[in-house]
Amino acid sequence: MHLILFLIFAGFCLAGAVNLLLQTHPINSALSLIVVMSSLAVLYLLLGAEFLAIAQIIVYAGAVMVLFTFVVMLLNVGEEEKTHGSKVAKVVGFPAIFVFFSVITTVVLEAQRHLDSLKMGGIRLSDAMTTIRELSQVLFTDMLLPFELTSVLILIAILGAVALARKEGHS
């Protein structure tokens, strides 16, 4: 059951990500990013992170992507212009990505072979969920200062966004 769910939603994830790259209109890319984020929420649920699954839906698929689609529609962005792109990106970027991906995959598969030393076992549906109670106990005791700092960060970000997007000469 877990395998089937994983394959379905990992497939959705990858299809959405590839579609993001292939679409030329930003609104289509934004919609495929919503697909990626929603299927990631299901994967979080499979990994036992129920709070993060809901937060993913609300914060990412909800708030952030609404912001993106809103800006795309506000600016009336059209089709992407096809240009040659940067030469450095082609010569250095793509081989670097390939090397990065190969190294990560090799390391992970190699670590999987030595299961016991790294505690990388199989993940089952019957594994315990991390309840919101456990999460909030750590969040509001050990992590209280970073949590409060995040609220300051968000306040500053809101002020910055308002200041940047305001029309100039329009006080």
Add this chain to the structure above:
Amino acid sequence: MNSSLWHEVPSSWYLILSALLFSLGVIGFLIKRTLITVFMSIELMLNAVNLSFVTFAHDWHAVKGQIFVFFVMMVAAAEAAVGLAIIISVYRSRATLNVDQIDLMKL
């Protein structure tokens, strides 16, 4: 063996999926020519990293890994708000979102 295969997924698959999504995000960052889609690729990379955080948090039964993902989400939301405001003001001053034409800080 065969029945357990249906009920469990090795955590390395999640990590490889995460690496794959991150690589797709980097590719998008390099090939996309519209400022907004470049920004979306960055969000994709952030999400890919979050997935590997959650996987490790599950493997090691560490709640702090999930809390870190929570912080990444908050910072990403703040970053999206500021970034999109910057995109709006760039569009106001240059009337284009093509990254090839936005290569100078000076107008």
